[in-house]
Amino acid sequence: MADRKYGEPAPPTSERISGADWYGQELLRKEYSNTLFVDIDLTEVQSSGCVFNECTFRRARFNASIHKDSAFVNCTFVSCNFFDSKFLECKLLGSMFDDCQFHHMQVIGGDWGFVGLPGADLSRASLLGIRLREADLTGARCQGGTIRDTDLSGAWLHSADFSECDLRGSDLSSLEPENVQLKGAIITIDQTIIVAQALGFEVRVD
Template sequence: MADRKDGRPAAPTETTIASADWDSRDLSGEQHERVLFVDVDMTEAAGVGAVFTDCTFRGVRFNASTHTDAAFLNCTFVRCGFFDATFAGCKLVGSMFDGCTYDLMKVQGGDWSFTGLPGADLRRASFTDVRMREVDLTGARCAGATIRGVDLSGGWLHKADLSGCDLRGSEISSIDPLTVELRHTIIDPYQAIVLATSLGLDVRDSPA
């Protein structure tokens, strides 16, 4: 399993829910703490305000599910599927992802700070207006992804592939152009100055 960048292990769990059919389940208001979910089908599940704390999800199918103002705090996701899943205004602070799939996953708003996505294939995912401070995207494959208006302050992006990625409006001061693939990456004029400065260039206005 991929490790959290601070070396902390996954939180221990106390109860287990295995092979349950939660297809189309209304998760609104549910609260789960220190639960191990194994091979649970959450396809098309939806809800507002659900809270999962220190939970581990193994082989859980979140396909086409919709989560609004939910919280997955310090959770661990192993080999889970997020095809066409939507997270709107959700908190996933401190959560860790390992070996998951993210095709067409949409994240809109919310706080994903300190989240671990090392090596994740996010090429067909989108993140907009999300707080992702100190996120671990080491070696992540984000070519062609949408990462707009995202706060990546202090993020780990070493060897990440951001080629063709739309980064407009995102905070990218933690990106090292020498260790991150940026070919055809879409950025705005301000971000161009940030990257030029990180390369040691002296950016000035043209003389009058």
């Protein structure tokens, strides 16, 4: 399993739900704490106002699910599939993802600060207007993906691949151009100044 930032262990679980079929269910304001979910089917689930606190999901299927104003705080996701899922204004503060699939996942708004996504394949994911402050994106594969209007301040970006990634409007203050792949990345004029300064250029207006 990939390590959390600073080597912190995953929260322990005290309950277990295994093999549950929640296909297409509507979850309203449900709350779970320190629960281990194994091989659970969340396909086409719609959650609203739910709270999962320090839970672990192993081989869970989130395919085509929609989550609105829900929270997955300090959770752990191992070998989960998020194909075509949507997270709208959700909180995933401090959660960790290991060996998960994110093809066509859409995230719009919400707080994903301190999230662990080391080595994640986000090349077909779309992240719009979210907080990824101090997130671990070490070695993340974001080529061709979309990470727009996102707060990446303090994020770990070493060895991440942002080739041809749409980064317009995102905070690139933590970017070290010599340690990431940026060929073909899409940025704004204002962002080019930040990148140039990070490369050591002295930017002048005339």
